[in-house]
Amino acid sequence: MAGRPSTDHLQHRQGARLAAQLRSLREHKGLSRMQLAEAAGISPRTLERIETAATTAPGLFTVAALAGPLGVSLDDLVAGASTAGTPGIVSAGYEGRSIEDFVQALAGSGVRTVADVRLNAISRKKGFSKSRLTAALAEAGIGYRHLPALGNPKDNRPPFWEGRPAEGREVFRRLLAHDPAPDALEELFTLAARQSVAVLCFEQDEERCHRKVICDIARTDHGLDVGALPM
Structure with missing residues (x-):
């Protein structure tokens, strides 16, 4: 069929x-x-x-x-x-991890798809740029989607770097109301209602990352389970 x-x-x-x-x-x-x-x-x-x-x-x-x-x-x-993990969101930062450890943690958590919410899917850290990350995930049977519409713009990054994450999160939350972010959020939450989806960015600590806003919306506005990727 x-x-x-x-x-x-x-x-x-x-x-x-x-x-x-x-x-x-x-x-x-x-x-x-x-x-x-x-x-x-x-x-x-x-x-x-x-x-x-x-x-x-x-x-x-x-x-x-x-x-x-x-x-x-x-x-x-x-x-x-x-079986894969239960539907919902897994908040996943790759800071301090090797690509091998990261993929194993995802597979062990039952993640079926990684939603990359970096504005640009590139990284100085080996294995985490788009093409190599996609290949490593595929070897573990995990899908990949890049959602640049959910990336944090460069001019809103200083608050997260300078210890003012609440300020940065508030700005990012307002940005999510503008196209094309709503469609990307809908895509993400629809997928997460059916399977376990990891929301990926760099920072290990979600509090220092814009993805916390996405995870909070998933939990409070859509009733999705949200957890963290185990270390």
């Missing part, structure tokens, strides 16, 4: 989520890939293929063997790979 994702596409997304979940759990346990493979009784090459999503349909017994050393149940692993 038109508009439905293919079985291959769904399998790829599930495999990518499982890969990110396994990497995150393994690193949290402080295990190397070799150590986890040995504990699970599988080859390091097999684990590498699963963790890099080179294989999107690992055998059930292989996944079960990995669950034990990672301290989770098979049901937890399967559920994490098969």
Whole structure:
């Protein structure tokens, strides 16, 4: 049926989520890939293929063997790979993160789409400019949308840099009433009502970022769940 994702596409997304979940759990346990493979009784090459999503349909017994050393149940692993997070907004700043850590945190939180609210989707930080970020997210089965209409203009950035964020937020809130921002907000909130969407900008602390205004509107005006990306 038109508009439905293919079985291959769904399998790829599930495999990518499982890969990110396994990497995150393994690193949290402080295990190397070799150590986890040995504990699970599988080859390091097999684990590498699963963790890099080179294989999107690992055998059930292989996944079960990995669950034990990672301290989770098979049901937890399967559920994490098969379903995305609950609909709503995840406030996500990439300050202080590597692209690998950032993408793993998104996948572990069940994020299905990243909405980039930077005015210009470029960054001096490796991996966070538009093309490379899109590619890294795609490998984890996460979509990307750039919404420059929700970016903070350059002349409203000094208040955030100079410790006057409330002033900057008030200016930005007024700007959101003018085209093309309302259409971009509608696009974002409609998507977030169906799936988990990360609102991305640089600052780790939402209080120092214009995205707080977007998150506040999502929560108070649209009744959407809003959370923060775990560190």
